[in-house]
Amino acid sequence: MSNSMNDDISIETEELRKRIIKTAWNGKAGHITSALSMVDILAVLYFGGVLRHDSQKADWSERDRFILSKAHGGLCLYVVLAMCGYIPMKALESYCHAGQNLGDHSNMSVNGVENSGGSLGHGLAIAAGKALSAKMKHQDYVTYVLTGDGECQEGSIWESALFIGKKKLNNLVWIIDYNHLQANSRIEGFNTLEPLADKLNDFGFNVKNVNGHDHEELYKALKIDRNCLPESPTAIIANTRKGYGIPLLEDKENWHGRLPSADEYEEIVRELGMSMEEFLNL
């Protein structure tokens, strides 16, 4: 197993970021900053060679499973799935349009999506069920699940963590998008998760603390040797910045689920290094 990424995926990542903005603009909807927070995580998973997957066989039984528990990041997932070929790129133009199936929260009617989400605190247990099934069927797929950090205020998250730790589901990787911002304010203003690493460790996870925007760091943490699984389930604290990559949005409060105005869109497009014309033709 290689310990570093073979390819530079910065071009794909940039395209992903631009298409997220374009898709939100098209649909007049979306949790833009939540999607940008997880861009690099999904880029490394899907483009960086972490996931074993085949967009032409979405239900391939040997695929690694990816559960998006923070399903308000569906905007990012959908663009990734389009870039991988699970869904046509054209489908992104129908995002949040009446009569279409691409909505703000990811749902499993979309090719390549494992489960429907939206309500927080569900995905970790669903992932546990999938990881458990792999053990029972002696399959070697790895189950990845991405939760938010605010989502970790849900009791069901810790209920599931207890179970995963107790069952030693070492074929499960739990990624926490730790951007420190929830809908109303900074997470520390509510129920701080700290000391998060200690908590996860106490629940029986092998904890990795990484820069959630550094592809090499992410790759090393995410890539699990399926032939030599770690002793414990893995929890990755991905330290991220909400709205990453766009100064107007990055690490700013009051941007959760908010849509930019026309002027703000222009600024965002500038910050993406594009002209408005280029953006509209994307």
Place this chain on the structure above:
Amino acid sequence: MRIEYEQAIYDLMKKNQKIVALVADSGTGKYKNIQEEMSDRYIDFGIAENTMIAAASGLASEGWIPVVYGINNFLAYRSYEFIRNDLCMDKRNVKVVGIGAGVIQNMQGPTHHTLEDISCLRALPNLTILSPGSPKEVYGALEAAVNMAGPVYLRLAKLFETEVYENAPPKFKIGEVNVVHYGEDMTLFATGSIMGDAYEAAKILEKEGIYVQVVNVRSLKPVDKAEILKQARMTRKVVTLEEHNIYGGLGSIIAEILAESGEAFLFRRMGFNDEFCTEYGWHQELKRLYGLSPKHIAGMCKDIVLKDRLL
């Protein structure tokens, strides 16, 4: 019904290797045998119903048939949103088996009673709801649930039910009702744990020359509207009976069917009158305190029969 259910899940797991038994610190009796003999398909989540339901969704998505088992109220109420989102929305092949419907958890108090589960669960799209009225039909109900694709809620009583079938009950078919006592004076629709009391009430009235048609509504969703209407039309006098709140349960189901027919019926609902059962005592005693003993049921049936004669 608990004994019959535990035997049924044990037998079906022996036959069908896809069935997985999921419990939340709730596996007693025959589950111990399952744990010992089929440990690879027995999972105890501890007191964590929500995780159990969502993990069941994950297991079902991989081709397993998880049969989740626990006290009805902890499943129906605590895990309502998990049943809704993770099972019903994604049409997962999970069977949720609740043990202890109504007030059979008699000494435990209202936190352990289940008087609102039909009401809240029947509002969930894609969910099938089965409510056997006899211990003898529990096996068939579980078998039918396992043999169909999609989420099912199996509402079971627990102990001391009066058996209404002398012989083997008719094959359990989802979406069907079944007549357990014949009579031409009025129609009594009942479901689940209180079926035996309906049957006893019919026997009491028989001695008085009043003949009650008792219909076991063992499949609440889907429900056999045509057959229910047919049974109601035979007498035009209808009483519903359930160990459940009168709001949203069997009474509401029958009322909807009768109202939509555009025809006239005399109609009464029997059940818990939008109240918690805050008393303690034996199961039969609790039902008596809340006006649901065989004598009370017989009284209501007689009343509706006599009322009709006065019209």
